[in-house]
Amino acid sequence: MRGNYINRFRWLRNLPLRRALGVLAVGTLLMSAHQAYAADTTYTGEFNTLLRMGKDAGKRNLYPVYEYLRLQTNTTLKDGSDVSFQFGGWGRLDLADKSSSQVTDGDVQYALLSYQGAKNNLVINLGRQFVAEGVATELLDGLYLRQDLKAGFGAAAYVGKPVMTTVQEKTVDTVYGARLSHTMPAYYAIGASVLKSDRGSERYREEAGIDVWARPITDLDLTGRTSYNSITSGWMEHAYALSYAPLESLKLSVDLANINYRHYFHNMTMSAFSLKNGIINPDENMVSVGGSVAYNLTKNLTVTADFKNYAYNIIGESNYYGGKVSYRLPDSLLAGAGFYRMDGATSRLRYNELRAYVSKMLGKTDLTADFITLMYDKSVAGVKNSYIVTGAASHAFGKKVKVGADIEYSRTPDFDNQLRGILKLSYLFDTTP
């Protein structure tokens, strides 16, 4: 019995924590050294405990308990710059039947030491972090630097080892890249970025791209990006969105995107997106064109109409269109409803989607109800209409403690008449004066 219990915690030895703990040790050392120069130090943290309750498709009793832990300490130096250590991670323990192949599991989502300069928007991060710089949207263990330069220029660079959750193939050695930008804050920001990654002697990833935000006239803005794969010599992605607000209460948007699967998914090792196992067809090319109109009938009430056309080389065309209405009274009431139609070339891509939600704040108590249904033109696994209804309630005890409970009932192609519950407890601490 005791042996089983000890086995449950054996995962702690296997967690990808060693590097994160190394950063923690270095971070603690540097933070201590900085105390001598510090103007003030704050400590913040958040503990979120969730207990899920329900059965899976095999009628097994699932009672996994999750702990999400966020910790941060900030030291403001006398020159106004800031040194922080940030940690986020989660762990799970199954209290009844196994919810996955392992009774316990967990992950370090980020663990880094960060310096933020008082001038030039200088940032130096060391550790596990999510890097979003132009063509890069990477979770890596490594180093990241950025700084504003003269005359509106800015530069960022990063190097590290990509974080992989499961290693099926030979791991990537390093990923590194940079972004150079030029900004005129009122008018535009344009960036050029590159990313390179090697796997042994193999050229694994080589991507280059530009990203842009422009506001040539007031109330009109353009955002977008283009990326190029220099290994396959082809454009991976173009994605641009243009918004125009002719009135304060009216916003018009159009967007255009193109994904070339051969170039975009090249060397992608996530099994669902690998070009090697037949799920993604490298000859596919997707072009989407969309538009939306949003109008504020009152300050609190907004109606939106959306349309999007997807055109593919192989699987034909799909249209997604519909509208929604949302109402908000700050700190009091949120409500919304929407109806959309997906009209595609295959039966899987033909369905109606309806959603309605309401969230009411009564002092320190929040109550939420959310209903979503999908009505398939052709039944999926014998189910024509799938739906999920969720009720959630939470109550805050002061600013630090919150307890809550959710209950969810669903009827779907995978789960028939399923009832699930969640109990939540969150605790915050913050030493900020």
Place this chain on the structure above:
Amino acid sequence: MLSILYACANNTSIARKHPMEVSGMPNCAECHNEQWKLLNHQAPDFFKKHGRFAGSNQTSCTTCHTRSFCSDCHTRKDELKPSLKHSGSPQRNFPHRADYMTQHKIDGRINPASCTKCHGRQNNARCIACHR
């Protein structure tokens, strides 16, 4: 190194912490009149554009958000959907609401590239459970 320092803008950094506490989904244009007003979180296209804003200068996000705000969705390994962790925020544009076991097969056909923005491009333990 010296030449890089010489080339510095010598401007003041974005405030590490927003001077006023902000809750919910703010309309930054209510107070700001310069480029910050573009960060109107209530705008119908903000979700589409948030990656572009974060990709040009993350410090503008960290003024109000902690890093965990990103990792709620942009994580390579997590077992709880964002909408489940934040069931009291039905107005937020969380992906994977409702029956995602069925819906992911549909979304995967519509635009599989959109999945990689959060799930990454490396091996993912959740995918490998079925997609071998």
